[in-house]
Amino acid sequence: MTYNEAQKHIIHQSLRPDPMRLPELEAVLADINRIILGKERPIRLSVACLLARGHLLIEDLPGVGKTTLAHVLARVLGLDFQRIQFTSDMLPADILGVSIFDRGSGAFHFHPGPIFTQVVLADEINRATPKAQSALLEAMEERQVTAEGETRALPQPFFVIATQNPTHQIGTFPLPESQLDRFLLKIELGYPDAAAERELLAGADRHEMVANLRPRIAPQQLIDLQNKVRAVHASAALIDYVQALAAHTRTTPRWQAGLSPRACLALLAVARAWALLEGRDHVLPEDVQAVLPGVIAHRLRPADDVAHTDSHAVAAALIEAVPLP
Amino acid sequence: MARANRPVSGRQAWWLLATALAASAPLAQQVPLWLSLAATSAFAWRAALTWRQWHLPPRWLLVLLVMAGTVGVFLQYRTIMGRTPGIALLVVFLALKLLELRAARDAVATALLCYFLVLGQFLFTQTIATALLAGLTVLITTAALLAASDDRPQPWQQLRRAALMLAQAMPFMLLLFVLFPRVQGPLWGLPQDRFSAVSGLSDTMAPGTIAQLSQSDAIAFRVRFQGAVPAQSQLYWRGPVMPAFDGRSWRVAQTRGAYPAVPYAGSGTPVDYEVTLEPHGKFWLFALEMPATLPADSALTIDYQPIARQAVRNRLRYTQSAWPAAIAGEKESPAVLRAALALPEAGNPRTRAVGATWRAQHGDDGAAILAAAESLFNQQLLIYTLNPPLLGADMVDEFLFDTKRGFCEHFAAAFVFSLRSAGVPARVVAGYQGGEVNPVDGYLEVRQYDAHAWAEAWVAGRGWVRIDPTAISAPSRINSNLAAAIPAGEGLPFLARAAWLKDLRYRLDAVTNGWNQWVLGYNPQRQRDLLASLGMSAPDWRSMTAMLSVLCGAVMLGLTAWILRNRLRVDPALAAWRRFTRRLAKRGIAWQSWEGPLAFAERAAAQAPLHAAGIREIAMLYAGLRYGPAPQGSDLERLRRRIAAFKP
Numbered sequence: 001m002t003y004n005e006a007q008k009h010i011i012h013q014s015l016r017p018d019p020m021r022l023p024e025l026e027a028v029l030a031d032i033n034r035i036i037l038g039k040e041r042p043i044r045l046s047v048a049c050l051l052a053r054g055h056l057l058i059e060d061l062p063g064v065g066k067t068t069l070a071h072v073l074a075r076v077l078g079l080d081f082q083r084i085q086f087t088s089d090m091l092p093a094d095i096l097g098v099s100i101f102d103r104g105s106g107a108f109h110f111h112p113g114p115i116f117t118q119v120v121l122a123d124e125i126n127r128a129t130p131k132a133q134s135a136l137l138e139a140m141e142e143r144q145v146t147a148e149g150e151t152r153a154l155p156q157p158f159f160v161i162a163t164q165n166p167t168h169q170i171g172t173f174p175l176p177e178s179q180l181d182r183f184l185l186k187i188e189l190g191y192p193d194a195a196a197e198r199e200l201l202a203g204a205d206r207h208e209m210v211a212n213l214r215p216r217i218a219p220q221q222l223i224d225l226q227n228k229v230r231a232v233h234a235s236a237a238l239i240d241y242v243q244a245l246a247a248h249t250r251t252t253p254r255w256q257a258g259l260s261p262r263a264c265l266a267l268l269a270v271a272r273a274w275a276l277l278e279g280r281d282h283v284l285p286e287d288v289q290a291v292l293p294g295v296i297a298h299r300l301r302p303a304d305d306v307a308h309t310d311s312h313a314v315a316a317a318l319i320e321a322v323p324l325p
Numbered sequence: 326m327a328r329a330n331r332p333v334s335g336r337q338a339w340w341l342l343a344t345a346l347a348a349s350a351p352l353a354q355q356v357p358l359w360l361s362l363a364a365t366s367a368f369a370w371r372a373a374l375t376w377r378q379w380h381l382p383p384r385w386l387l388v389l390l391v392m393a394g395t396v397g398v399f400l401q402y403r404t405i406m407g408r409t410p411g412i413a414l415l416v417v418f419l420a421l422k423l424l425e426l427r428a429a430r431d432a433v434a435t436a437l438l439c440y441f442l443v444l445g446q447f448l449f450t451q452t453i454a455t456a457l458l459a460g461l462t463v464l465i466t467t468a469a470l471l472a473a474s475d476d477r478p479q480p481w482q483q484l485r486r487a488a489l490m491l492a493q494a495m496p497f498m499l500l501l502f503v504l505f506p507r508v509q510g511p512l513w514g515l516p517q518d519r520f521s522a523v524s525g526l527s528d529t530m531a532p533g534t535i536a537q538l539s540q541s542d543a544i545a546f547r548v549r550f551q552g553a554v555p556a557q558s559q560l561y562w563r564g565p566v567m568p569a570f571d572g573r574s575w576r577v578a579q580t581r582g583a584y585p586a587v588p589y590a591g592s593g594t595p596v597d598y599e600v601t602l603e604p605h606g607k608f609w610l611f612a613l614e615m616p617a618t619l620p621a622d623s624a625l626t627i628d629y630q631p632i633a634r635q636a637v638r639n640r641l642r643y644t645q646s647a648w649p650a651a652i653a654g655e656k657e658s659p660a661v662l663r664a665a666l667a668l669p670e671a672g673n674p675r676t677r678a679v680g681a682t683w684r685a686q687h688g689d690d691g692a693a694i695l696a697a698a699e700s701l702f703n704q705q706l707l708i709y710t711l712n713p714p715l716l717g718a719d720m721v722d723e724f725l726f727d728t729k730r731g732f733c734e735h736f737a738a739a740f741v742f743s744l745r746s747a748g749v750p751a752r753v754v755a756g757y758q759g760g761e762v763n764p765v766d767g768y769l770e771v772r773q774y775d776a777h778a779w780a781e782a783w784v785a786g787r788g789w790v791r792i793d794p795t796a797i798s799a800p801s802r803i804n805s806n807l808a809a810a811i812p813a814g815e816g817l818p819f820l821a822r823a824a825w826l827k828d829l830r831y832r833l834d835a836v837t838n839g840w841n842q843w844v845l846g847y848n849p850q851r852q853r854d855l856l857a858s859l860g861m862s863a864p865d866w867r868s869m870t871a872m873l874s875v876l877c878g879a880v881m882l883g884l885t886a887w888i889l890r891n892r893l894r895v896d897p898a899l900a901a902w903r904r905f906t907r908r909l910a911k912r913g914i915a916w917q918s919w920e921g922p923l924a925f926a927e928r929a930a931a932q933a934p935l936h937a938a939g940i941r942e943i944a945m946l947y948a949g950l951r952y953g954p955a956p957q958g959s960d961l962e963r964l965r966r967r968i969a970a971f972k973p
Contacts, residue, residue: 001917006928233954237896282953286921323918 003289003316021279025225028216029277031076035209036065038196042187045294046073046161048273050222051229054184054266055140055160057125057298062165064189070121070161071210077222078215079118080155084136086128088171092135099148110148115139118155118219122162126172136160137179157222177299184266185294188311225276232272233282240325241285242268245292248322249300256301267295289319333426336476338375340469340483341435342368345423347462348439349416351446351455356413357401363394367420374424382424390421412445432473439466453840464488496880504873506866507849525605526564526755526776531574532720535755536711536732541773544603545757546611547838548769551597555613557759558803559649561779561791562611562771564756566628568661572669573720575738575753583624583632589655589788591617591648601768601841602641608632611756611771613647614791620645627661628752629653629789642846654788657750662783665750673721673742680746687747691784694747695792698740702797705729707736709799733795733802737778740794750783754791758803765835898950898961905943905968909933912973922948936973943967 025047032043046069049056058066067083074081084095097113114120115136122136139145140160144153162183165172180186192200200206217225234242242264250258259267268283270291275283296318297311333341346368353361373379394417395405402410419438426432443459443466467487468480478486525545527534546562567575595617602610610623610631619625620643622634633641654661668677679701687693705725713731716723721742724735731739737753744751758777760769779793796803843851856869906916906925914929926944930937946964950956 001915003919006917006920006924233952235952235954237899237951282949284921284923284948284952285919286924289919289921289924319919320917321919324921 003319004312021277022225024217024221025277028076031213031216032069032072035072035206035213036069036189037199037203038192039065039069039189042189043069044274044277045185045187045270045291048270048277048291049185049294050077050157050159051225051273051276052184052269053157053226053229054269055162055182057180057183057186058161058163058189059166059186060163060189064191066161066163066189067121067123068206068210069189070119072213073159073161074119075210075213076216077119078217078219079157079159079222081119081121082114082117083121083123084114085123086125086132088127088129088173090128090132092132093147095132095135096139096145096147108148110150110152112152113145115145116152116154118157118159120158120160122160124165125162126164126174128173130173133173133175133179136162137182141182157219157226180298181260181262183298185270185291186298186311187294188297229269229273229276232275232280234268234272235282237325238283238285238288239268241288241322242271244322244325245288245318248318252321254303254317254321256303259296259300263295263299267291270295285324289315292319331429333429333432333473334476335375335378337432337469337472338371338423338426340472340476340480341423341426341432342371342375344436344439344462344466344469345419347465348442349419351458351462352412352416352442352449355409355449356416359397360394360401360413360416363397364416364420367424371423371426381427384425387421387425390424391417394418394421408448412442412448415442415445429473433470436466436470436473439469451845453837456840456844464491467491493884496884497877500873500876500880502847503852503855504869504876506869507847507852525607525773528565528567528607529574529576530567530734530738530753530755530778532713532716532731532734532738535734535776535778536713538776539711539732539774543773544834545605545771545773545775546600546602548601548760548771549599549767550769551599554762554769555596555649557805558796559613560759560769561614561754561777561793562757562760563614563616563630563754564611565607565609566626566630566752566754566781568628568664568667568752570667570669570738570742570753572672572718575741578626578628578664582627584627585624587616587619587625589615589629589651589653591615591651593648593650595646595648597644597646599642599644601838601846602637602643604638604640606636606638608636610637610641610643610645612645613649615648615651615653617646617648617651627658640841640846642842642848642850652788654783655786657783657788662750665752665783666745666748668742668745673719673746675719675722675726676739676743677746680743680748683747689748689785691749691782692787694744694749695782695784695790698743698747699792699794699797701725701743702736702740702794707731707798709733709736709795709802734778736794736798737780740780740792741782744780744782752781754779754781758793759805763831763835763838765831766838768835768838770834770838896951898947898956898964901961901964901968902947902951905947905971908968908971909940909973914973922951933973936971939967939971943971 029040029044029047032047033040036043046056046058050073058069060066070083071081073079093113095113095115097111097116099108099110101107102109125133125136139154140158143158144151146152164175191197245267246259246261246264249255267288271283271287274287274291275281278287280287293311293315296315300314300318302314302317349364356364370382374381395414398410398413398417399405401413404410405414415438419435419442422431422435422438426435440463443462446455446459464484464487467490468483471483471486471490472478526538565577567577569576569578596613598613600611600620610620610633612631615629616625616631619631620633623631623643624634625631631645683694683697687697706729707725708730709732710730711732713724713735714728716728716735720735721739724731725739725743734753741751741753755776755778757771757775758779759775760771762769777795779791779795781789781791784790793803861868861872902922909916909929912933914932916925920928922944926940929940933940943964946960946967950960950964
């Protein structure tokens with residue numbers, strides 16, 4: 001019995017009855033799922049990432065709904081939204097903002113860049129030069145912007161969704177591993193299945209649907225939920241499990257490099273958010289396993305990896321190798 | 326061998342210096358002063374080397390110093406063999422080894438040398454304090470050895486690790502101690518220079534010899550009675566019998582004829598007891614009057630005094646019994662009686678005159694003369710004191726008629742002299758009288774200040790009769806103890822008087838006695854007794870070795886199991902869950918070891934829809950117990966009941 005086979009039994013079943021889940025989050029998810037069809041799991045993961053105060057990296061081909069996802073998330077959660085299209089001639093000031101001399105007042109005035117918002121879609125981040133990339137990544141890490149010698153805090157909550165084209169495409173500057181590590185999760189949307197695609201084609205205009213969306217929760221509610229995620233209990237047995245997973249990646253020659261402590265923290269944080277989404281006050285190994293592909297996708301490479309390997313396969317291999325402590 | 330060549334770090338050097346100090350300091354009183362000073366300077370040099378990070382002294386200098394030290398030891402003792410010279414040489418080597426700590430292997434060698442020096446302390450003393458000190462030194466040395474392989478941990482961490490390792494070694498040490506086949510002879514005994522100066526009774530008695538002993542509270546021997554302890558006034562511990570008198574001092578008989586067994590018959594119930602005799606360097610053993618049986622390897626002199634075949638140079642334990650009312654020497658040999666009548670040519674005319682009048686009055690009636698002598702002592706109002714005045718040539722006369730003050734040797738000597746001058750065979754018996762029962766362990770402790778002398782007279786038909794002239798004048802000496810009989814203010818060992826210290830002292834003595842009996846005195850006999858009490862009669866060394874290996878293996882297994890159990894202590898909820906999954910596995914629903922409980926429950930429920938509710942409930946309970954916050958004991962009970970009731 002492999003992990004994927006075991007998942008097939010339960011893939012369409014919720015682990016707990018719906019009434020146990022948090023209704024406001026379920027409403028948010030339902031709204032998104034109505035617009036982006038057939039992508040329940042990546043959507044759930046992206047909400048978990050947001051609840052865990054992390055940033056999301058989506059690697060996929062153009063046109064599968066990355067922008068729509070970011071937009072819908074912002075709308076449903078009642079957050080401000082900005083989109084930055086990364087290009088190879090982009091400068092840091094294009095992201096952070098610039099000071100311009102105002103003749104009237106005779107002083108410099110700071111014109112905030114597009115990063116001063118709550119949800120940022122950084123589109124095709126790997127098209128920009130490393131200099132522009134690092135301007136964004138530093139802002140993500142510190143949640144503040146330092147420009148012209150002045151430090152300005154970014155709004156709360158602050159959530160970056162970066163998209164990246166598959167790295168083998170022409171004209172890309174791949175993000176180095178250390179920068180990738182700043183994204184809590186990396187997900188792939190992929191093509192919708194036939195039924196979902198048919199519904200999309202037959203359904204109403206997505207832009208219109210997005211424009212008509214009403215916020216489901218207030219920003220303060222979102223911050224409360226984020227705080228709740230931190231309070232989700234991770235028992236000693238569960239931490240043992242996270243450590244066992246990390247130890248396996250470090251001691252087995254099967255992986256190029258093991259999971260870092262920061263990766264373990266990320267795994268635990270997303271698993272907590274996933275548990276909250278499931279309506280639980282404690283983390284189960286199932287939560288860890290559910291979020292594992294997104295956590296390790298940009299962090300762990302099998303030693304024999306030559307081409308792009310499906311992160312789900314990598315995670316399944318890891319899960320099957322490590323028994324629950 | 327890269328590890329062995331690693332240079333010694335400063336921290337390691339400090340450790341080794343501390344170890345060397347701890348190991349050699351207790352030996353300072355054994356080695357000559359010049360060596361102590363030299364070793365101290367070497368230690369100081371080592372400290373300066375570490376502190377200032379100077380260069381190590383050149384090798385030729387160390388070679389010179391080693392030679393100088395060896396020559397010094399040789400000049401001191403005229404040999405480099407034997408106990409003290411050997412230890413002195415080791416101290417030399419240790420001090421100089423510290424000055425050539427170049428690589429890790431030197432550090433290890435130094436630590437091993439320190440272990441050896443710890444052992445060396447036991448060649449000199451074997452007290453509890455020595456053992457405790459040695460234990461401490463072993464701890465420091467082990468910590469230094471640990472530091473020699475890894476000097477990063479803090480000192481207290483090293484000490485804790487060392488203590489842990491020693492604690493783990495403890496069961497093996499105890500097993501080896503108890504079960505390792507013992508050889509006859511003391512563990513630490515060396516043939517030479519042992520007990521060169523020990524206090525105790527000697528084979529002569531002159532005025533003052535016993536009074537001197539009264540200043541010592543050292544233990545002479547300990548006694549454990551099989552039954553009740555006899556009355557204090559019956560505790561006469563017979564030691565050297567002294568029939569020979571030269572006008573000044575009494576001494577034991579020169580001829581050493583001996584009975585191989587007790588030559589007289591006893592009457593009444595014998596008193597059985599076991600004596601643990603401190604070494605005193607003489608042949609005699611002390612026995613309660615009159616000895617009924619003889620200890621192993623001993624004989625009875627013609628004076629009825631048990632003597633060992635070899636001088637008592639090590640603590641000796643023997644069992645014996647006594648007949649308190651035996652008639653000894655009813656048919657005494659003429660030679661012995663002649664010796665018990667011998668008097669010097671001249672001296673003590675007044676006593677001789679008194680004796681002559683008794684003789685004239687009572688003729689051969691020894692009992693009547695005895696009574697007369699007792700009444701004389703009674704009339705004279707003699708005073709029992711530790712500080713008698715000095716006596717001249719006619720000491721018996723002067724004591725009896727002039728000074729009238731004396732200690733037990735004066736009383737015994739005067740009494741025997743007066744009887745002899747009346748023609749009654751008599752002799753002085755030295756030994757100990759009384760003793761104190763230690764309430765802590767029930768042993769009777771007889772100390773040097775219990776040393777005593779009394780008289781023995783031969784009366785036709787009654788054999789040798791014990792008369793204690795001291796008891797006539799100072800009955801409290803016999804009925805209670807020395808402190809009660811001596812006038813207040815006279816110097817006595819503190820302990821003999823201070824009641825308030827006694828309780829503490831009793832406890833200390835009981836501990837010391839336990840150490841002597843069970844650690845130092847754990848000989849083949851004790852080992853056999855112990856094994857017999859464990860149900861093994863007369864095991865030979867082969868079966869003992871086999872048993873030892875088996876037990877050591879068992880202890881090792883036990884320790885390993887204990888450690889593993891601690892490491893793999895299973896959560897009771899997890900144990901219950903495993904029972905549950907085993908039950909489902911029989912039904913063909915195998916739980917994968919990586920599978921979360923709820924995920925497994927969904928899969929199992931899909932495969933066994935009839936039991937879906939039960940499976941889900943069990944999985945929820947288990948998930949809450951194992952991964953939830955604040956698991957409830959009642960939930961665990963519920964989980965166990967559900968699983969017990971679960972029949973797939």
